Amino acid sequence: MKKIINHSDFQKFFGTKKLPSIFLKEIKINKLKYRDLSSSENKKIFDLLENTLKNKKLNKSGKKYKKKWNVGWNENLDLLKKKRKNPLIPKYFNKYKYARIGGKIYKTETNFFDYKLLKLITSFIFIKYFKNSRNILEFGAGTGHNLVNLSRFNKLAKLHALDWAQETKKICNLLKKDINIEGHTFDYFNPKVNFSLNKNWSCFTIASLEQVGLNYKKFIDLIIKKKPKLVVNLEPIAELLDKNSELENLSIKYFLKRNYLKDYLNYLKKLEKKKKIKIIKTRKSYFGSLYINGYSLIVWKPIG
Numbered sequence: 001m002k003k004i005i006n007h008s009d010f011q012k013f014f015g016t017k018k019l020p021s022i023f024l025k026e027i028k029i030n031k032l033k034y035r036d037l038s039s040s041e042n043k044k045i046f047d048l049l050e051n052t053l054k055n056k057k058l059n060k061s062g063k064k065y066k067k068k069w070n071v072g073w074n075e076n077l078d079l080l081k082k083k084r085k086n087p088l089i090p091k092y093f094n095k096y097k098y099a100r101i102g103g104k105i106y107k108t109e110t111n112f113f114d115y116k117l118l119k120l121i122t123s124f125i126f127i128k129y130f131k132n133s134r135n136i137l138e139f140g141a142g143t144g145h146n147l148v149n150l151s152r153f154n155k156l157a158k159l160h161a162l163d164w165a166q167e168t169k170k171i172c173n174l175l176k177k178d179i180n181i182e183g184h185t186f187d188y189f190n191p192k193v194n195f196s197l198n199k200n201w202s203c204f205t206i207a208s209l210e211q212v213g214l215n216y217k218k219f220i221d222l223i224i225k226k227k228p229k230l231v232v233n234l235e236p237i238a239e240l241l242d243k244n245s246e247l248e249n250l251s252i253k254y255f256l257k258r259n260y261l262k263d264y265l266n267y268l269k270k271l272e273k274k275k276k277i278k279i280i281k282t283r284k285s286y287f288g289s290l291y292i293n294g295y296s297l298i299v300w301k302p303i304g
């Protein structure tokens with residue numbers, strides 16, 4: 001059956017009936033089409049997911065992965081210099097034409113379905129949580145495309161793109177003529193923020209903290225010390241997935257295989273018990289890609 005992403009998908013994801021009207025317009029404009037899989041297609045996909053988990057060559061995230069990001073973002077930098085269309089879209093989008101939606105896997109029928117869907121998810125987050133911040137930091141910002149999207153909803157904020165890949169800074173130097181953005185070198189494994197921040201600052205991570213496995217404690221210490229008004233993580237969070245769902249369990253196993261973020265939410269909950277932070281919202285990733293339910297939402301803030 002043919003389907004289209006609509007407002008009720010986002011209501012279910014974010015656990016709210018109230019969606020801003022400008023966001024509802026964006027959902028309609030995007031017309032993200034998809035269809036059910038036949039039972040044989042479905043079986044093939046599950047076989048593929050199970051076989052992938054047996055693949056010994058699958059890359060693990062971590063320090064030695066840095067070069068791969070350099071190479072990838074350098075391609076985007078090149079496209080930007082050459083003034084090509086949509087230069088900032090990472091090349092890993094539009095590769096597999098499948099999506100996880102509400103617990104099932106589907107075939108997507110719109111070009112760049114995955115990228116457009118992420119842009120819709122982040123648009124909602126930016127409208128809801130980042131409209132009034134004066135400084136906004138994205139950690140692990142890559143090409144900075146999320147911040148460029150955010151600049152549509154908050155024209156006053158100074159945006160900061162942080163990443164261990166130097167290309168991020170170079171890309172931001174080119175984006176500067178159009179938006180209020182600055183790039184910085186930043187490493188989750190040795191995190192430092194040396195530039196000055198307005199008291200009303202907030203930050204987010206999107207599919208970047210995932211890359212550090214268990215090495216997020218120094219990062220959280222830094223955040224607690226610097227006291228942002230809000231932190232939003234859109235990341236793979238195994239604790240929010242259902243082990244009894246075959247599809248979600250394959251995603252949990254994939255996180256482990258790739259050394260993605262581990263026990264992060266459990267750690268935040270411990271900090272909450274110690275009254276160091278407050279967790280404002282958690283939502284299980286309602287949408288996902290072929291391999292993972294990678295977009296769970298955690299909203300929190302340091303207290304005290």
Ligand SMILES: C[S@@+](CC[C@H](N)C(=O)[O-])C[C@H]1O[C@@H](n2cnc3c(N)ncnc32)[C@H](O)[C@@H]1O
Nearest residue numbers: 069140141142163164186187188206207208211
């Ligand atoms: C999947 S990409 C996501 C990029 C961006 N957030 C987005 O949504 O397009 C992961 C990003 O995390 C960055 N990253 C990975 N490990 C990092 C580390 N140790 N310190 C800083 N950035 C890191 C990579 O360079 C890359 O830009």
